[in-house]
Amino acid sequence: MSSGNLTGKAAIVTGGAQGIGGATALRLAAAGARVLIVDVDAQAAAANAQTIAQAGGMAACMIGDVSQVETAKAMVARAVGEFGRLDILVQNAYGGGRDRAGSAVDVDPRAWREGMDLLVGALVLGAKHAVPAMIESGPPPGYDPGPWQGDGLRHGDPPPREVGRIVNISSVHGILQAPRSLVYETGKAAVIGLTRQMAVDFGPQGITVTAIAPGHIVTERMEEMWRQNGDEAGFHLFELHYPVRRTGVPGDIAGAVAFLCSPEAAFITGVVLPVDGGLSVQLQENVIMDLKDYILEHPQLKTHVDRRPTARR
Ligand SMILES: NC(=O)c1ccc[n+]([C@@H]2O[C@H](COP(=O)([O-])OP(=O)(O)OC[C@H]3O[C@@H](n4cnc5c(N)ncnc54)[C@H](O)[C@@H]3O)[C@@H](O)[C@H]2O)c1
Numbered sequence: 001m002s003s004g005n006l007t008g009k010a011a012i013v014t015g016g017a018q019g020i021g022g023a024t025a026l027r028l029a030a031a032g033a034r035v036l037i038v039d040v041d042a043q044a045a046a047a048n049a050q051t052i053a054q055a056g057g058m059a060a061c062m063i064g065d066v067s068q069v070e071t072a073k074a075m076v077a078r079a080v081g082e083f084g085r086l087d088i089l090v091q092n093a094y095g096g097g098r099d100r101a102g103s104a105v106d107v108d109p110r111a112w113r114e115g116m117d118l119l120v121g122a123l124v125l126g127a128k129h130a131v132p133a134m135i136e137s138g139p140p141p142g143y144d145p146g147p148w149q150g151d152g153l154r155h156g157d158p159p160p161r162e163v164g165r166i167v168n169i170s171s172v173h174g175i176l177q178a179p180r181s182l183v184y185e186t187g188k189a190a191v192i193g194l195t196r197q198m199a200v201d202f203g204p205q206g207i208t209v210t211a212i213a214p215g216h217i218v219t220e221r222m223e224e225m226w227r228q229n230g231d232e233a234g235f236h237l238f239e240l241h242y243p244v245r246r247t248g249v250p251g252d253i254a255g256a257v258a259f260l261c262s263p264e265a266a267f268i269t270g271v272v273l274p275v276d277g278g279l280s281v282q283l284q285e286n287v288i289m290d291l292k293d294y295i296l297e298h299p300q301l302k303t304h305v306d307r308r309p310t311a312r313r
Contacts, residue, residue, distance in 0.1 A: 005262050007032030008140040010083035012075055014066045014126065015093030017044035019219035020169065023250030024090055024257045029057025031258055033088060036079045037061045038071070040095070066093045067117040072125035076133045085137035088261050089130040091123045092169040100183040107182050119187025120194065123168055127198055127209075134164030135205050160206030165261045168195050169253070170211045170272060172280050188213075192272045199270030208269035210260045215276025217248040225304040233301035240291055243278030 011028050015021035016037035022044070025035045029052045037059055039045040045061040052059040062078050064071035079086045095118070099111040139145070139162045148158040173181065174188030195211040202209060216238060218226070226235055239246055256275045259265055274280050295301070 004031035005264075006088070006258070008142060009033045009087035009261075010036075010079055010085050010137075011088035011090065011261070012036045012038060012079050012086065012126075012130065013090045013092060014038045014075075014122070016090075017041045017048050017061075019221060020214065020217055020250045020253045021090070021092040022048045022219075023254035024092065025059060026052055026055065026057070027251070027254035027258045028088065028090075028261065029059055030055065031262070033261075034058040034083045035060075036075065036082065038064055038066060038075045039093065040065055066091075066122040066126065067114075069125055072122070072129045075126075076129040080133050080137070085140070086130060086133040087137060087140055087164055089126055089134075089164070089166045090169070090257055090261075091126050091166065093122065094118060094169075096184065101180060102182065103180050104182050106180070112183055115183035115187055116190075119184070120190045123191060123194060127166060127202075130166065131164070131202055131205070131207060134207055137163070139163060139206075159204065162263070162266060163206030164202075164208075165265075166195075166198065166202075166207065166209040167257050167260050168209070168211045170195070170213045172213050172215050172274060172276050174211075175213055175272070175274065175280050195272065196270045203269055208260075208266070210265075210269060211272040212253060212256050212260070213272050213274040213276060213280070214253050215242065215248050215274070215279040217250060217253060219250055222304070228304075229302065229306060230304045231300075231302045233298040234303035234306075237291065237294060237298070237301055238303065240294060241279065241287065242276075243282060246277065248275065248277060 006028060011033045013021050013025040013035055016025035017039035025037050025048060029035045037045045037049055042063045049059040049061050060082050062075055076086060099108060100115045143162055145161055148154055168191050170191040171188040173185050174192050177185050192211050195209050198209040253275055256273060
């Protein structure tokens with residue numbers, strides 16, 4: 001499991017204990033990267049590191065809240081101390097809170113600040129400390145930049161390449177707005193903005209910065225939410241909503257992250273890649289009309305979002 005297209009590279013995955021981050025840590029390790037899982041959940045982080053080790057990969061854990069300056073600094077120092085270098089940063093950690101739901105009228109200023117600190121501030125802190133470490137590390141051992149002069153039209157010296165990859169996890173909620181979700185939607189839109197900005201700022205140093213916008217991904221926690229608040233008919237409504245007629249699994253996102261960290265993605269930066277089964281390209285008014293009959297046939301259906309603050313017409 002330890003030889004792949006990321007062999008020799010070192011990665012940090014925030015929120016890498018479970019869910020999307022958990023699958024991503026596993027996937028990057030399967031491609032040969034050494035992975036530092038940074039998470040607030042010590043038990044789940046240790047369990048995922050063990051899963052990775054059992055599969056033949058290499059992973060370490062660090063417990064910390066990524067919205068805190070000390071954590072961002074310490075995680076980069078730990079990765080460099082443990083693996084001797086840093087090549088990849090996947091900024092994925094998020095833990096929501098009911099007090100963060102609602103409109104600008106409903107949301108408490110403290111909940112807004114805490115939400116922004118984690119959704120947006122943590123990603124700035126992560127990059128602030130990871131970028132200098134990536135530059136210091138340089139390209140991975142054995143990196144062959146390939147031909148420069150003669151490989152198409154070229155001028156002068158080659159710029160730095162393959163120095164680092166940052167992948168930020170946004171959401172379809174960063175592209176489309178759900179009602180009464182000010183904190184999450186604004187934060188995830190800002191992730192796209194900061195990704196574009198960082199791509200421009202760090203491209204000259206050989207670092208690409210991309211974002212992924214997942215659709216509905218049924219993680220361990222999401223499955224539990226569905227179990228508590230949804231039912232079979234409600235879940236099927238979600239599936240029908242997607243052009244590919246299924247919701248996502250953590251591996252769908254992990255695969256996209258691994259691609260964006262691979263040599264094949266060296267010329268991709270500043271983009272947001274929706275990994276959403278086509279959800280974000282549909283015209284909603286047609287979808288609603290297509291699903292109307294299904295909803296009328298299942299008037300009691302329940303989804304995991306039913307307990308949100310009620311709609312205002
Ligand atoms: N699951 C989805 O449907 C979905 C859809 C779109 C985007 N996303 C985004 O994907 C990312 C991962 O979501 P998920 O569904 O896998 O979540 P999850 O709850 O399954 O996992 C999140 C992990 O982050 C950790 N975490 C939470 N707060 C932290 C903090 N302050 N510092 C360090 N670690 C922290 C948690 O302990 C957990 O291990 C999030 O950014 C989320 O917004 C998820």
